[in-house]
Amino acid sequence: MKVVAFGATKGMGRALAQLMAARGDAVFLLGRDRDQLSRSAADLQIRGASGPVGMAVCDLLDTATFAPALDQAAEALNGFDAVVVTAGLFDSEERLEADAPLRDRLLTANFTNTVHFCELARVRLLAAGGGTLCVFSSVAGERARKPVILYGAAKAGLSHYLEGLDHKFRAQGLRTVLVKPGFVKTGMTAGLKAPPFAGEPEAVARSVLAAIDKGTPEIYVPGMWRWIMLVIRMLPRAVMRRIGF
Amino acid sequence: MIRPSTPLQRVPHTSEVHHDVPLTELSGWGHCPVVQGRELLSERFEASTEGAALSRGMGRSYGDSSLPASADDIVACSTLADRMLAFDPDSGVLRAEAGLKLVSLNNWSLPRGWFTPVTPGTHFVTLGGMVAADVHGKNHHRNGSFGAHVTALKLRVADGSIVECSDDQQRELFRATLGGMGLTGHILEVEVRLQAIPSPWIWAESQRFDDLDTLIDSLKRAGEEWPYTVCWVDCLATGGRLGRGILMRGRWAEPREAPAAPPRPKAAFAVPFMMPNGLLMPWAVKAFNGLYYALHGRRTHRGVQHPEWFFYPLDVVGEWNRLYGRHGFTQYQCVLPIEHDPSLPRRFLRHLSARGGTAYLCVMKDCGAQGKGLLSFPKPGISFALDIPYHGAPTQALIDALDDVVVESGGRIYLAKDALTRAEKFRRMEPRLEAFQRIRQRWDPDGRLRSAQSVRILGDVM
Numbered sequence: 094m095k096v097v098a099f100g101a102t103k104g105m106g107r108a109l110a111q112l113m114a115a116r117g118d119a120v121f122l123l124g125r126d127r128d129q130l131s132r133s134a135a136d137l138q139i140r141g142a143s144g145p146v147g148m149a150v151c152d153l154l155d156t157a158t159f160a161p162a163l164d165q166a167a168e169a170l171n172g173f174d175a176v177v178v179t180a181g182l183f184d185s186e187e188r189l190e191a192d193a194p195l196r197d198r199l200l201t202a203n204f205t206n207t208v209h210f211c212e213l214a215r216v217r218l219l220a221a222g223g224g225t226l227c228v229f230s231s232v233a234g235e236r237a238r239k240p241v242i243l244y245g246a247a248k249a250g251l252s253h254y255l256e257g258l259d260h261k262f263r264a265q266g267l268r269t270v271l272v273k274p275g276f277v278k279t280g281m282t283a284g285l286k287a288p289p290f291a292g293e294p295e296a297v298a299r300s301v302l303a304a305i306d307k308g309t310p311e312i313y314v315p316g317m318w319r320w321i322m323l324v325i326r327m328l329p330r331a332v333m334r335r336i337g338f
Numbered sequence: 339m340i341r342p343s344t345p346l347q348r349v350p351h352t353s354e355v356h357h358d359v360p361l362t363e364l365s366g367w368g369h370c371p372v373v374q375g376r377e378l379l380s381e382r383f384e385a386s387t388e389g390a391a392l393s394r395g396m397g398r399s400y401g402d403s404s405l406p407a408s409a410d411d412i413v414a415c416s417t418l419a420d421r422m423l424a425f426d427p428d429s430g431v432l433r434a435e436a437g438l439k440l441v442s443l444n445n446w447s448l449p450r451g452w453f454t455p456v457t458p459g460t461h462f463v464t465l466g467g468m469v470a471a472d473v474h475g476k477n478h479h480r481n482g483s484f485g486a487h488v489t490a491l492k493l494r495v496a497d498g499s500i501v502e503c504s505d506d507q508q509r510e511l512f513r514a515t516l517g518g519m520g521l522t523g524h525i526l527e528v529e530v531r532l533q534a535i536p537s538p539w540i541w542a543e544s545q546r547f548d549d550l551d552t553l554i555d556s557l558k559r560a561g562e563e564w565p566y567t568v569c570w571v572d573c574l575a576t577g578g579r580l581g582r583g584i585l586m587r588g589r590w591a592e593p594r595e596a597p598a599a600p601p602r603p604k605a606a607f608a609v610p611f612m613m614p615n616g617l618l619m620p621w622a623v624k625a626f627n628g629l630y631y632a633l634h635g636r637r638t639h640r641g642v643q644h645p646e647w648f649f650y651p652l653d654v655v656g657e658w659n660r661l662y663g664r665h666g667f668t669q670y671q672c673v674l675p676i677e678h679d680p681s682l683p684r685r686f687l688r689h690l691s692a693r694g695g696t697a698y699l700c701v702m703k704d705c706g707a708q709g710k711g712l713l714s715f716p717k718p719g720i721s722f723a724l725d726i727p728y729h730g731a732p733t734q735a736l737i738d739a740l741d742d743v744v745v746e747s748g749g750r751i752y753l754a755k756d757a758l759t760r761a762e763k764f765r766r767m768e769p770r771l772e773a774f775q776r777i778r779q780r781w782d783p784d785g786r787l788r789s790a791q792s793v794r795i796l797g798d799v800m
Contacts, residue, residue, distance in 0.1 A: 102381070103381040103418075104381060104418075107381065107421075115445075115446070132421055132423060133421060135421070135422070135423050135424065136421035136422050136423065139422040139423075139424070139425045139446075140422065140446060141446075278379065279379075279381070279418065280379060280380040280381040280382065280418055283359070283378060283379040283380055284358045284359060284360070285360070286360045286362065294418075
């Protein structure tokens with residue numbers, strides 16, 4: 094597989110790229126920080142990625158970087174058949190409510206700009222006859238909950254968009270994989286108290302890789318969160334108003 | 339000059355308390371002790387160590403080595419810093435971030451014909467932890483401890499600066515860091531020379547012996563021929579049978595002996611939740627030991643073995659520490675120099691048995707020469723590792739008594755396992771402590787780096 098990975102220097106994206114490298118996939122890295130990109134490229138190379146692991150600077154807050162980065166990836170990989178997007182921002186509800194510029198950045202990055210990036214990736218994948226677009230959304234987009242209203246709203250929009258892509262383009266060969274992580278212990282969630290059923294990035298990455306290989310349109314990780322969210326979606330409004338979860 | 343008994347002067351951290359990092363319960367593998375602490379998990383481990391009092395990996399040390407001295411101290415967790423940075427297939431030298439797990443390293447290296455030169459009895463440890471504890475393994479008599487194979491380290495020292503050290507560069511700091519329990523600086527990157535192996539499988543033999551003296555003799559003799567040796571000892575057997583056990587010896591299989599395919603990583607079955615206290619009852623473990631011993635039989639078993647089964651038999655059961663219940667357990671590991679007094683091990687076990695010490699698991703190893711790590715554990719002799727359920731004061735009294743034997747015999751204990759040894763006893767076991775503290779004083783004059791263990795045992799100020 095020839096994979097473009099956006100946001101793979103950290104968290105679940107890193108764990109997933111490591112698994113792909115270990116089985117000999119070709120990987121091209123997109124991310125903000127050149128130093129971190131080159132450390133991750135070295136890692137994936139040593140772990141067994143086929144061919145040199147390339148990289149390009151690509152910033153979710155700067156849409157002008159998207160097309161050149163994808164073009165560079167296509168050139169280095171001689172075409173790609175999968176794009177994985179794990180890049181995204183996170184912050185606490187309190188800070189997002191208090192800080193308008195921060196709120197703007199997070200909503201723009203996690204929804205508008207992620208969609209712009211996916212549109213560019215979609216066009217390129219379809220032009221090549223199809224491929225996989227795997228995007229990390231969140232269970233926070235499933236039901237509005239007090240601690241993740243703004244973050245969840247952006248993720249809800251993103252999930253909605255990806256479901257639409259699946260409906261419209263699957264027949265033409267675009268396989269979207271919408272990943273809905275529950276709580277996973279990465280640097281992103283480091284300031285939060287881990288609930289029961291918190292996942293580890295490596296185990297999550299194994300499930301996501303299986304979903305990518307099968308073309309599963311939607312996956313909850315850890316799998317338990319499918320059932321947790323099923324219950325939460327059914328809770329009446331009166332209950333949601335009262336609980337802090 | 340600072341004397342070992344003089345506590346390091348301590349200035350409060352200038353950095354504010356990280357209220358961002360929630361207070362959680364932290365403990366080592368023994369669940370004894372359990373403390374409140376702030377653990378900071380980040381992929382940017384290097385940045386996260388700034389202002390932290392300690393760093394920790396997987397928390398597999400048994401006692402309080404990886405625990406903060408105070409709930410206000412930040413403990414930086416390295417496990418998300420797991421990237422390999424450089425590998426030279428000619429020399430086998432690997433450089434990686436300190437949070438790289440040994441299990442990931444092994445899964446990568448075994449099919450490529452390499453293995454860590456030294457492995458502890460679990461693969462759920464990080465490279466940084468292996469350096470901090472200067473771990474040893476079944477091949478100590480042959481390869482020494484892990485630090486002997488470490489070629490360079492990158493540290494964040496107490497003043498916040500980043501220092502590269504090795505035998506040629508900041509040698510003193512380098513040697514104090516090997517086995518220094520993370521108290522000389524945060525270990526950020528580790529460079530180590532891997533060992534080339536003829537195949538990824540182990541050729542193993544095991545044989546049982548009816549008494550301790552024969553077992554030790556056989557262990558010593560096996561060490562002359564075999565790179566890996568270890569004994570399981572039945573500490574709950576009574577009378578003349580006390581100290582009977584099974585000797586296991588192994589080497590890497592030659593390609594013609596080994597299966598064609600590399601070993602597949604084993605999936606672990608995990609103990610799903612904390613078991614009730616007292617689930618492991620002495621009579622049950624005693625019966626299990628008797629059965630294990632009897633089932634082995636008199637003949638010598640030989641054959642090719644999965645490396646995980648040979649090196650990490652307990653890892654097959656995930657979270658096995660939960661079997662001991664909420665009160666937890668302590669592992670007591672000491673090395674006894676037997677050169678001048680071969681009767682020491684027998685006296686040690688009699689002592690344990692006479693004090694009603696119930697060591698559920700006892701592992702005996704052959705230690706070779708002392709390494710270059712300034713506080714590193716192994717020295718020539720016989721090492722015992724005992725898993726002892728924690729029952730409060732009686733357990734403390736037992737550890738005090740065992741420590742007395744160790745002090746008298748000129749042995750020492752292993753800090754990575756310890757939870758209960760008293761400072762004054764540790765000082766009497768450790769003539770190198772003064773030199774170690776001097777180097778800490780030089781690199782950390784304000785006493786910024788500390789752990790619950792360093793407060794308990796080295797006299798650091800809270």
